[in-house]
Amino acid sequence: MNTQDVEMNRSKAVTKVAQQANYKNFKKAMTIVLFIAPALLVYVVYVLYPILATSIYSFYSWDGTSNKTFIGLQNYIQLFNDAIFWTSLTNNFWVVFTSVFVQIPLGLIMALMLFAPIKGLRFFNSVYFLPFLMSTVAVGLLWVFLFDPIDGIINQLITFFGFQNVEWLSNENTAMFAILLVVVWQFAPFYMILFKAAIVGISDDLYEAAQIDGANALHKFFHITLPLLVPTIVTSSILAIVGSLKAFDIFYIMTGGGPNHATELMGTYMFKQAFINFNMGYASAIAFVMFLIALIVTVIIQVIDYSRKKKGAYS
Amino acid sequence: MKKVMALLISFSMLLLAACSGGSNQEISSGGSESSNNDSSSVDEKVIEFWHFATGEREALLEEATQKFEEENPGVKVNVLRMPNDAYKQKLSVAMAGGNPPDVFQSWGGGWLRHFVDQGNVLDITDKVDKDHYLELALNNGTFDEKVYGVPLGLALDVVFYNNEIFEEHGLEEPKTYEEFTEVIKTLKENNVIPIALTNQSKWPGSYYLMNFASRIAGPDLFDSAFHRKGRGFDDPAYVEAGRYIQDLVKMEAFNPGFNGIPYDEGRGRQLLYSGQAAMINIQSSFLNNVRLEAPEFEEKLDFFLFPSVPEGKGDQTQVGGSTGPVWSVYSKSEHPDLAAEFIKALTSKELAQKYTETGALTGIKGVVPNDEFVKKFYDVAQHASHIQMPYDQTLPPELAELHKDTTQALFGLSMTPEEAAEKMEERAKEFLD
Numbered sequence: 234m235n236t237q238d239v240e241m242n243r244s245k246a247v248t249k250v251a252q253q254a255n256y257k258n259f260k261k262a263m264t265i266v267l268f269i270a271p272a273l274l275v276y277v278v279y280v281l282y283p284i285l286a287t288s289i290y291s292f293y294s295w296d297g298t299s300n301k302t303f304i305g306l307q308n309y310i311q312l313f314n315d316a317i318f319w320t321s322l323t324n325n326f327w328v329v330f331t332s333v334f335v336q337i338p339l340g341l342i343m344a345l346m347l348f349a350p351i352k353g354l355r356f357f358n359s360v361y362f363l364p365f366l367m368s369t370v371a372v373g374l375l376w377v378f379l380f381d382p383i384d385g386i387i388n389q390l391i392t393f394f395g396f397q398n399v400e401w402l403s404n405e406n407t408a409m410f411a412i413l414l415v416v417v418w419q420f421a422p423f424y425m426i427l428f429k430a431a432i433v434g435i436s437d438d439l440y441e442a443a444q445i446d447g448a449n450a451l452h453k454f455f456h457i458t459l460p461l462l463v464p465t466i467v468t469s470s471i472l473a474i475v476g477s478l479k480a481f482d483i484f485y486i487m488t489g490g491g492p493n494h495a496t497e498l499m500g501t502y503m504f505k506q507a508f509i510n511f512n513m514g515y516a517s518a519i520a521f522v523m524f525l526i527a528l529i530v531t532v533i534i535q536v537i538d539y540s541r542k543k544k545g546a547y548s
Numbered sequence: 549m550k551k552v553m554a555l556l557i558s559f560s561m562l563l564l565a566a567c568s569g570g571s572n573q574e575i576s577s578g579g580s581e582s583s584n585n586d587s588s589s590v591d592e593k594v595i596e597f598w599h600f601a602t603g604e605r606e607a608l609l610e611e612a613t614q615k616f617e618e619e620n621p622g623v624k625v626n627v628l629r630m631p632n633d634a635y636k637q638k639l640s641v642a643m644a645g646g647n648p649p650d651v652f653q654s655w656g657g658g659w660l661r662h663f664v665d666q667g668n669v670l671d672i673t674d675k676v677d678k679d680h681y682l683e684l685a686l687n688n689g690t691f692d693e694k695v696y697g698v699p700l701g702l703a704l705d706v707v708f709y710n711n712e713i714f715e716e717h718g719l720e721e722p723k724t725y726e727e728f729t730e731v732i733k734t735l736k737e738n739n740v741i742p743i744a745l746t747n748q749s750k751w752p753g754s755y756y757l758m759n760f761a762s763r764i765a766g767p768d769l770f771d772s773a774f775h776r777k778g779r780g781f782d783d784p785a786y787v788e789a790g791r792y793i794q795d796l797v798k799m800e801a802f803n804p805g806f807n808g809i810p811y812d813e814g815r816g817r818q819l820l821y822s823g824q825a826a827m828i829n830i831q832s833s834f835l836n837n838v839r840l841e842a843p844e845f846e847e848k849l850d851f852f853l854f855p856s857v858p859e860g861k862g863d864q865t866q867v868g869g870s871t872g873p874v875w876s877v878y879s880k881s882e883h884p885d886l887a888a889e890f891i892k893a894l895t896s897k898e899l900a901q902k903y904t905e906t907g908a909l910t911g912i913k914g915v916v917p918n919d920e921f922v923k924k925f926y927d928v929a930q931h932a933s934h935i936q937m938p939y940d941q942t943l944p945p946e947l948a949e950l951h952k953d954t955t956q957a958l959f960g961l962s963m964t965p966e967e968a969a970e971k972m973e974e975r976a977k978e979f980l981d
Contacts, residue, residue: 297644382805402808492807493957508640510946
């Protein structure tokens with residue numbers, strides 16, 4: 234056997250190995266693709282395609298069934314000059330604000346209370362969680378009756394304390410506040426559960442060590458519990474913000490966006506434009522703006538969270 | 549082997565995912581395709597039928613449906629009933645999504661017209677006998693001389709009141725606005741809510757604008773504004789009507805918080821039944837609600853027509869009214885002839901006669917109600933010089949919505965009558981000119 238043959242053989246073997254490796258990689262990729270295919274397909278058909286379709290419809294004047302007419306950016310121009318749209322955007326902002334700065338802290342407080350050494354914990358646990366289990370339609374109707382302007386329980390209560398009856402849902406100044414109260418009541422338990430799960434996951438060793446170092450309860454909370462909950466807070470914030478931007482049902486049931494658009498949200502306004510006024514194109518433009526806002530906000534939060542992780546702070 | 553399994557599994561998942569979208573459609577139209585292995589359902593023809601009638605009326609429709617099924621063997625009618633406000637949305641969504649029922653209910657007018665313009669409603673001119681119906685009622689489902697909907701019911705717009713409360717405080721049915729305000733003042737002094745109003749639904753308040761406008765300028769005003777024949781929605785009469793409304797609001801003629809109370813849930817009707825409120829301006833079909841929800845209240849129930857206003861051109865012989873149910877057929881129905889037969893059965897003279905017993909008039913000729921109370925409505929209709937169909941059912945949907953929104957804002961005192969009228973006219977120019 235001369236050296237040439239050896240060389241040949243070696244290079245053959247090398248290419249064979251490379252080929253085999255390629256084939257293996259390909260097979261691996263195929264397996265991965267096959268495994269994600271079902272979910273991916275559902276995602277493309279039910280998420281990506283509708284978003285794309287919505288953005289296309291938003292450039293048309295269309296009533297939902299008959300012919301579409303291409304009108305370029307006309308829908309968006311009209312949208313940004315539409316006072317009702319700006320009202321609904323502001324209202325959406327309020328929903329986001331209360332969700333993040335009232336609901337989440339409240340959920341945290343409720344979760345902490347469930348770790349306190351008090352009697353009847355299981356009872357409180359169920360009671361706190363109850364509102365979240367009820368269907369939104371039922372919650373909406375229930376509170377419409379509670380807020381009844383003539384003899385609802387809430388008004389009876391405040392007259393008992395010597396105040397005047399308040400027309401909660403029909404007064405433009407109080408309607409938004411009244412519904413936000415219900416939103417907080419309904420969704421704070423959801424964050425409570427998230428926080429509860431996260432707190433359970435924190436190791437007791439940390440608290441013990443802190444105890445030895447002479448930390449009091451406040452110290453423990455601010456230096457152990459809270460920092461370790463940051464990832465949960467970030468997730469909750471994303472859920473709360475995106476959820477608030479898409480809010481619809483409770484507002485639709487309790488006021489229908491009224492009176493005089495005082496509780497109009499982008500969601501309810503979009504629904505009205507689409508299915509009451511039959512302006513599918515215009516409604517699509519609203520929907521697409523909603524999507525963009527939610528997307529941008531999510532990206533911002535993710536970026537902030539990413540840089541926080543990079544710095545290595547806690548987590 | 550493992551690979552094959554994985555492939556099989558993911559493939560079957562794909563199939564599942566792909567199928568789930570269309571399966572609904574297949575179930576609803578399954579009867580007509582003969583590839584079904586269940587032989588009994590092969591020749592069964594299914595008609596989907598949606599309506600929003602309540603109480604005795606629902607029972608009557610149920611009865612008529614059963615009779616129709618008996619007379620047409622092999623035909624199955626699937627009935628779906630839902631509340632008024634929900635119905636409007638569900639049907640619109642179904643029309644836009646392309647799977648509406650074969651037979652559906654509407655009020656005629658602009659709302660139906662919208663679906664007609666989309667090409668979703670079957671032209672039934674040749675399938676029905678025009679002479680069977682009252683012309684005035686049939687007109688509401690007729691566009692460009694083609695019939696798209698046939699009316700079963702006809703309702704009037706009146707002011708109901710509790711005669712026990714009126715007697716107790718020595719009050720009489722007011723004929724003029726002045727007398728009306730006197731009644732309101734007396735009731736207020738005696739701690740009775742003068743008028744019940746549930747204006748979250750927006751249409752109950754709209755009656756006041758329509759009635760005041762008609763009393764101020766006569767019944768031609770709306771026609772002229774709608775058909776762009778000289779007058780507009782910013783006509784001084786509309787501004788004045790807005791002022792009358794705000795006048796009533798300011799004297800606290802209505803229950804507090806009216807703009808936040810929905811109609812369907814019944815809070816407003818409850819106020820009347822319990823004697824907390826004395827009057828309500830609403831359709832005559834309110835009687836049907838009373839019979840269903842508080843039968844004992846009927847003894848105390850009476851009505852008068854909307855009062856006239858000082859120096860108004862209109863008078864009390866001009867009443868508001870509306871057709872409904874109006875039955876129509878979906879244009880792409882698989883059994884159009886059968887569906888047309890069905891809506892004929894739903895407007896038969898026999899059914900109409902029974903329908904009057906539920907507190908309504910009918911759109912069918914020659915049906916005189918036996919019911920004492922309904923006879924009173926019948927007399928009003930017989931003597932009416934003009935019947936005004938509600939704006940929100942006549943105008944195109946977007947304008948109708950604006951009309952209701954601005955009227956609600958008038959009631960909420962958050963818009964001046966001038967602003968409201970101007971907004972309406974601005975939009976009307978866009979849609980109607």
